[in-house]
Amino acid sequence: MVKLRDVIQVSPEEMRAAYCGALMEEARKNDKIVALDCDLSNSCGTKDFKKAFPDRAFNLGIQEQNACAMAGGLARAGMVPFLHTFAVFATRRIYDQIFLSCAYAGQNVKIIGCDSGVSAAFNGGTHMAFEDVGIMRVMPHVTIVDPSDPTMMRSVVRQVAETKGVFYLRMPRKTVYDIYEPGSEFTIGKAEIIREGRDVTLIAAGLEVRQALLAAELLAVEGISARVVDMFTIKPIDAECIHTCAEETGAIVTCENESIIGGLGSAVAEVLVESQPVPMERVGVQDEFGEVGPQSYLEERFGLTATVIAEKAKKVLTRKK
Numbered sequence: 124m125v126k127l128r129d130v131i132q133v134s135p136e137e138m139r140a141a142y143c144g145a146l147m148e149e150a151r152k153n154d155k156i157v158a159l160d161c162d163l164s165n166s167c168g169t170k171d172f173k174k175a176f177p178d179r180a181f182n183l184g185i186q187e188q189n190a191c192a193m194a195g196g197l198a199r200a201g202m203v204p205f206l207h208t209f210a211v212f213a214t215r216r217i218y219d220q221i222f223l224s225c226a227y228a229g230q231n232v233k234i235i236g237c238d239s240g241v242s243a244a245f246n247g248g249t250h251m252a253f254e255d256v257g258i259m260r261v262m263p264h265v266t267i268v269d270p271s272d273p274t275m276m277r278s279v280v281r282q283v284a285e286t287k288g289v290f291y292l293r294m295p296r297k298t299v300y301d302i303y304e305p306g307s308e309f310t311i312g313k314a315e316i317i318r319e320g321r322d323v324t325l326i327a328a329g330l331e332v333r334q335a336l337l338a339a340e341l342l343a344v345e346g347i348s349a350r351v352v353d354m355f356t357i358k359p360i361d362a363e364c365i366h367t368c369a370e371e372t373g374a375i376v377t378c379e380n381e382s383i384i385g386g387l388g389s390a391v392a393e394v395l396v397e398s399q400p401v402p403m404e405r406v407g408v409q410d411e412f413g414e415v416g417p418q419s420y421l422e423e424r425f426g427l428t429a430t431v432i433a434e435k436a437k438k439v440l441t442r443k444k
Contacts (some may be wrong), residue, residue, distance in 0.1 A: 128305040131333060133431075134273055134301040138258025138294050141273030145280035146205060147175050156284060157205045161187050166296060167207040167237045172355065173439055178230075191217040191234075195224030198231045203284065209243070210236030210252035210293055214259055214386050221289070226262050231287045235294070239269070240380035241421035242295035242330065243413065248340060251413025252293075257385020259291045260358050266290045267358040269329035269380075274303040275355060282311045293329070299317060300333045302353075314361040316368075320350030323436045323443075324368035327378035328354050328387050330427070331406070335378045343411055349436060351404035360390045369401045374443040377405045384405035402434040402442035407413045 129400040150172070158172045159177045164182055166269040173180035183190040187208055194204040207214070213223075213236035234277040236255055238244075242253040259267055267289060270276040276294065283290045301318075309315060317332075318339050322404060327335035332353050350372055369375060375395070377388035388405035395403060406427045421426055 125307045125309065125317070127317055128301055130304065131300050131302055131336065132313060134299055136273045137168065137297050138273060138276060138299055139296045141167045141276040142235070142280060142294060143171050145277040146284070147172055149284040150176055150179065152283065153203065155415045156203045157181065157197060157200060159183060159190050159204055159255065161185060161208040161212065162206055163189050164236070167235065168296065169207055187212045187217045188220050191220035192224045194232045195228055195230045197222070198225070199228070203231055203233070205233045207235045207237065209250055210239040210255045211250050213250060214255040214291070218258060222262055226264055226289045227319055230289065233290045233292065235331045237290050237294060237296045239293035239295065240330065240408070241413070241418055241425060241427065242297070244418045244421065245415055247415035248413040252415050253382040253408045253411070253413060254385070255293060256282060256337060256357055256381045256387065257389070260385060260390065264289060265358065266311065266356070267293070268356050268407070269293050271332040271353055271354055272299055273301040273309050273328055274301070274305055275309055277405060278307065278309045279311060279355070285358060286311070295330060299330065302332060312356050312359055314356070314364040315353045316350060317353050318349070318351035320348040320373060322348045323374040323376060323440055324350040324352060324372045324375050325366070325378055325432060325436065326352045326354050326368070326387070328357060330380040331378035334429045334432055335419070338432035338436065340435040341429060347436065348439065354387060357387050357390055360394060363393045365391055365394045366399055369395060374439045376406060376432060376439055378432050379407040381407060381412070397444055402439045404439045406432050406435050
């Protein structure tokens with residue numbers, strides 16, 4: 124069961140803490156789970172895992188390609204490796220190793236990309252992964268998840284640990300907003316409709332879920348009824364949910380903390396154009412590189428705000444008419 128909090132506010136728990144806590148809980152149940160870090164255990168929040176399981180935690184230094192190959196080897200030997208690093212290194216830098224040592228080889232490897240999208244903030248353009256979803260989507264048999272808050276993180280980590288295959292889990296490292304009541308449970312591959320609406324559907328993932336909810340409030344003031352969907356599984360996309368929303372609201376806006384090229388918006392558009400075309404707009408990073416700045420500034424800079432989402436919703440409604 125999924126339940127929204129009555130008040131959505133800044134969480135006292137960082138996402139990396141929620142992630143590590145959930146991973147340790149799974150590791151207590153499964154002694155095959157191991158953690159691999161690339162000199163970022165402090166940044167990715169996995170230091171407590173090493174304290175709890177010193178024989179099952181490995182810091183491999185700044186050699187991400189080797190770490191990924193090692194993850195594939197550990198999986199082949201029956202272990203369940205979780206590999207952690209910044210999202211740019213977890214995708215761009217080790218792409219060939221993921222492809223060959225993990226996905227092509229059919230191994231059970233979990234890749235965790237921290238500081239996805241604008242959450243990289245002061246690490247700047249070189250460390251700001253806008254393209255990670257796009258390049259991982261085209262790799263066969265990879266599941267991509269983008270949890271929106273600590274409660275969802277705990278539910279997702281359990282499923283990632285228990286399900287065989289290559290997973291890419293992207294997340295902000297630090298503070299996010301609490302959206303869901305503790306105990307809410309989610310199913311990977313199935314989207315959640317978290318606000319009903321009849322005029323337009325806002326399909327969001329990760330950091331943009333809160334912005335979509337805020338946008339729905341802005342639209343309600345103008346008499347526009349907006350449905351909000353948390354599409355936290357970007358691959359495999361929940362096509363059934365998209366079809367239902369297209370049929371029932373007739374207009375869709377996607378909201379993503381990544382490039383609109385190849386990301387959530389592309390995935391939703393592919394479903395619509397092949398089966399049920401309706402007017403659609405995309406909110407996300409355009410064809411741009413990242414830059415240095417506070418996350419709040421970057422959200423404004425790249426148009427990832429509730430105001431932009433509401434504007435896109437009104438635009439798509441003119442096309443619906």
